[in-house]
Amino acid sequence: MTSHEIDTINVDLAGRSYDIHIGIGLLEKAADYIAPLLKRPVTAIVTDDQVAPHFLDSLQRNLEAAGISNTSIVLPAGESTKSFAQLESLLAQLFEAKIERGDTIIALGGGVIGDLTGFAASIFRRGIDFIQVPTTLLAQVDSSVGGKTAINTSYGKNLIGTFHQPKLVLTDMATLDTLSQRQMLAGYAEVVKYGLINDARFFYWLGDNGERMLARDSQALQHAIAVSCRAKAIIVAADEREGGQRALLNLGHTFGHALEAATGYSDRLLHGEGVAMGMVMAFELSARLGLCDDSVAPIVKAHLDRVGLMTRPNQISDADFDAETLLGHMMQDKKVKQGEITFVVAQGIGQACLQSGVPDAMVKDVLEQALADSAH
Ligand SMILES: NC(=O)c1ccc[n+]([C@@H]2O[C@H](COP(=O)([O-])OP(=O)(O)OC[C@H]3O[C@@H](n4cnc5c(N)ncnc54)[C@H](O)[C@@H]3O)[C@@H](O)[C@H]2O)c1
Numbered sequence: 089m090t091s092h093e094i095d096t097i098n099v100d101l102a103g104r105s106y107d108i109h110i111g112i113g114l115l116e117k118a119a120d121y122i123a124p125l126l127k128r129p130v131t132a133i134v135t136d137d138q139v140a141p142h143f144l145d146s147l148q149r150n151l152e153a154a155g156i157s158n159t160s161i162v163l164p165a166g167e168s169t170k171s172f173a174q175l176e177s178l179l180a181q182l183f184e185a186k187i188e189r190g191d192t193i194i195a196l197g198g199g200v201i202g203d204l205t206g207f208a209a210s211i212f213r214r215g216i217d218f219i220q221v222p223t224t225l226l227a228q229v230d231s232s233v234g235g236k237t238a239i240n241t242s243y244g245k246n247l248i249g250t251f252h253q254p255k256l257v258l259t260d261m262a263t264l265d266t267l268s269q270r271q272m273l274a275g276y277a278e279v280v281k282y283g284l285i286n287d288a289r290f291f292y293w294l295g296d297n298g299e300r301m302l303a304r305d306s307q308a309l310q311h312a313i314a315v316s317c318r319a320k321a322i323i324v325a326a327d328e329r330e331g332g333q334r335a336l337l338n339l340g341h342t343f344g345h346a347l348e349a350a351t352g353y354s355d356r357l358l359h360g361e362g363v364a365m366g367m368v369m370a371f372e373l374s375a376r377l378g379l380c381d382d383s384v385a386p387i388v389k390a391h392l393d394r395v396g397l398m399t400r401p402n403q404i405s406d407a408d409f410d411a412e413t414l415l416g417h418m419m420q421d422k423k424v425k426q427g428e429i430t431f432v433v434a435q436g437i438g439q440a441c442l443q444s445g446v447p448d449a450m451v452k453d454v455l456e457q458a459l460a461d462s463a464h
Pocket residue numbers: 136137138139142165166167170197198199200201203223224225226227230231232233234235236237246263264265266267268271274359
């Protein structure tokens with residue numbers, strides 16, 4: 089495969105099926121993919137003020153050349169944009185632009201823009217079509233696929249949202265050229281996650297190629313993005329609304345979310361950074377449960393350390409929380425059912441499974457050990 093080839097992955101959901109196209113330079117050819125899906129050649133592009141200067145122009149020019157009208161709506165960058173206030177503002181701007189039920193909204197940006205735009209699309213005039221054009225690695229391998237949409241409230245992250253599948257995911261890897269290395273690494277944690285869930289071969293491939301991928305070698309990137317999307321597409325097709333196995337995608341997330349909450353969802357810890365630490369803890373918990381050999385968690389940690397991710401909470405600046413606080417945050421997680429957390433654990437690399445009934449004391453031990461341990 090050369091980097092000029094395009095990978096196409098179908099998310100098989102009967103009447104709501106759609107394609108993910110992955111390649112280089114797709115933004116300049118966006119209309120070729122988008123036009124056939126439109127009921128009327130009218131779109132609204134939603135993006136943020138950090139993404140717009142890089143990519144909005146080229147998308148707009150391409151759509152215009154194909155006779156597709158497009159209004160652009162530029163929102164502030166950052167997690168705080170996933171709010172009721174910004175949702176209301178976005179909906180108002182869609183009305184002002186006279187977007188109709190048969191028109192299409194295009195989300196151009198990272199997971200924040202994708203989640204908010206998807207939610208707006210699911211409720212605007214009782215639901216209109218939308219397309220994902222993800223521009224962060226995290227969005228390209230995870231958030232743009234699967235139809236989960238959300239905003240945050242003071243009660244927690246992603247607690248208000250819908251399932252609303254996009255009509256298309258158009259992934260142009262060239263957009264990653266302007267992404268910071270820290271954001272690349274945060275997305276990389278989610279890539280590793282797919283290997284750890286059910287694809288040991290991919291985890292070992294990342295051992296050999298992860299650094300090449302993070303250096304933005306296009307062939308390595310395309311392979312990793314395609315493998316990740318294929319893995320997510322299969323899980324979503326089997327369990328669209330997370331009745332069961334889709335929960336495996338939360339590997340490392342229960343621990344990670346607790347760390348994100350303890351750091352106030354701030355710049356001190358990006359989502360993917362929390363997931364990296366959380367995956368190490370999930371394997372340590374698995375070992376304590378007797379599910380997984382003691383030697384596995386250190387292998388996972390060593391890989392994440394080597395590529396430059398943080399793997400221990402004390403690497404977060406001003407880490408001033410204790411195990412009790414983190415446990416408290418874990419109990420707030422939306423995965424808690426009847427006061428009990430279902431953990432994603434593993435029997436080995438590529439052998440993740442779900443486990444309930446884990447004693448709080450054992451979880452606390454894992455947290456205490458992680459807090460006490462320095463990374464290296
Ligand atoms: N829906 C899902 O299934 C799902 C899955 C995982 C994560 N999420 C959500 O995704 C969000 C995180 O997404 P994210 O990590 O993409 O964050 P993000 O959207 O905030 O993007 C990170 C930063 O990079 C900037 N940026 C985006 N693309 C860029 C580019 N190409 N060049 C330069 N800068 C660029 C953005 O403006 C932002 O400042 C969270 O809100 C999380 O809850 C959703």
